[in-house]
Amino acid sequence: MFTPLDWISHVTNMLVGQAQTWVFVTLVQPVLYHFHWMVDDDFAYDGVLWFLAGLLQIILVYAVLRPLEALRPLEVWPDRRAVRVDVLYTLINRLGLVNLVLFFTLQPVVDGVQAWLRLRGIDNLNLDSLWPGVTDRPLVTFFIYLVVLDFAGYWYHRLQHQIQWWWELHAVHHSQRQLSFWADDRNHLLDVVLQAVFFAALALIIGVPPSQFVALSLLSGALQSLQHANTALSFGWLGERLLVSPRFHRLHHAVGYGHELGHQNNARLYGCNFGVLLPWWDILFCSADFTTALQPTGVRAQLPPPQGQGEDYGAGFWAQQVLGIARMLRRIGGTVASRRIGA
Ligand SMILES: [Zn+2]
Numbered sequence: 001m002f003t004p005l006d007w008i009s010h011v012t013n014m015l016v017g018q019a020q021t022w023v024f025v026t027l028v029q030p031v032l033y034h035f036h037w038m039v040d041d042d043f044a045y046d047g048v049l050w051f052l053a054g055l056l057q058i059i060l061v062y063a064v065l066r067p068l069e070a071l072r073p074l075e076v077w078p079d080r081r082a083v084r085v086d087v088l089y090t091l092i093n094r095l096g097l098v099n100l101v102l103f104f105t106l107q108p109v110v111d112g113v114q115a116w117l118r119l120r121g122i123d124n125l126n127l128d129s130l131w132p133g134v135t136d137r138p139l140v141t142f143f144i145y146l147v148v149l150d151f152a153g154y155w156y157h158r159l160q161h162q163i164q165w166w167w168e169l170h171a172v173h174h175s176q177r178q179l180s181f182w183a184d185d186r187n188h189l190l191d192v193v194l195q196a197v198f199f200a201a202l203a204l205i206i207g208v209p210p211s212q213f214v215a216l217s218l219l220s221g222a223l224q225s226l227q228h229a230n231t232a233l234s235f236g237w238l239g240e241r242l243l244v245s246p247r248f249h250r251l252h253h254a255v256g257y258g259h260e261l262g263h264q265n266n267a268r269l270y271g272c273n274f275g276v277l278l279p280w281w282d283i284l285f286c287s288a289d290f291t292t293a294l295q296p297t298g299v300r301a302q303l304p305p306p307q308g309q310g311e312d313y314g315a316g317f318w319a320q321q322v323l324g325i326a327r328m329l330r331r332i333g334g335t336v337a338s339r340r341i342g343a
């Protein structure tokens with residue numbers, strides 16, 4: 001039976017396909033030809049899809065969230081200068097640049113691993129074949145994949161806070177003190193690569209089809225932009241417990257409360273509210289906090305003494321990247337040194 005949802009996906013596919021072909025033929029192919037760049041056509045065509053989907057997402061997110069931030073801001077800032085670098089992070093991540101580079105470098109590895117597994121008769125785990133007639137319906141499989149990937153996302157994020165050298169990379173995300181809807185993609189590039197490899201591998205293992213993986217990434221990206229928005233928006237008591245809200249995630253970014261290493265204020269050593277889309281895992285594993293008080297965001301070390309050490313996390317893109325690596329190496333060096341002293 002052809003449902004309205006099928007019609008929508010049919011029309012969307014047709015429009016996206018046409019736009020993809022147009023951009024590919026009119027813009028990409030002539031450039032590749034002009035500069036004699038030997039890029040595989042299929043690869044470039046897929047790259048155009050990532051680019052268009054990302055561009056459409058940025059436009060939609062901006063159209064909805066920018067007016068919300070202007071009309072009902074939570075924090076009022078003298079200017080939005082600190083936000084600018086996050087716009088750059090968003091463009092790099094969402095227009096598929098990272099995916100493109102990863103695809104180039106990882107495709108042979110993924111192909112090799114799959115061939116090796118097939119030779120030994122090991123197939124991918126296909127979650128959609130668990131319960132024929134139910135789990136193979138597109139909407140049901142979509143939801144199952146979302147829940148499984150989100151569960152992995154919760155533990156992944158929790159470890160980013162717990163493993164100390166990893167935290168120093170993740171601190172790039174937490175060092176934004178003017179949290180806006182652009183902040184979601186503010187991450188260390190090494191962290192971005194680790195994350196992309198981990199989730200792409202997991203999606204491959206549980207058998208997420210590429211089209212659903214694109215849809216999941218787009219939905220997840222849009223919701224995560226919303227979580228970082230500087231806006232007084234409430235999901236209500238129940239809504240807050242069903243879907244990660246801006247308030248829930250803002251508390252995760254709160255100085256000295258939501259994320260810090262070793263702080264004892266709320267009996268949780270490494271913070272609270274790690275959920276990516278669903279707060280269920282935080283509730284289940286006792287890391288949820290639904291406190292409503294508005295608190296400043298950032299990392300305590302950034303604050304001037306006596307609260308912090310006035311540490312610089314960098315204002316520009318490259319400064320943030322280089323300082324992130326330096327902190328990570330310092331932390332690894334410190335751990336090795338303290339082990340030697342202990343021995
Ligand atoms: Zn975090």
Ligand SMILES: [Zn+2]
Pocket residue numbers: 173184228249253
């Ligand atoms: Zn965040």
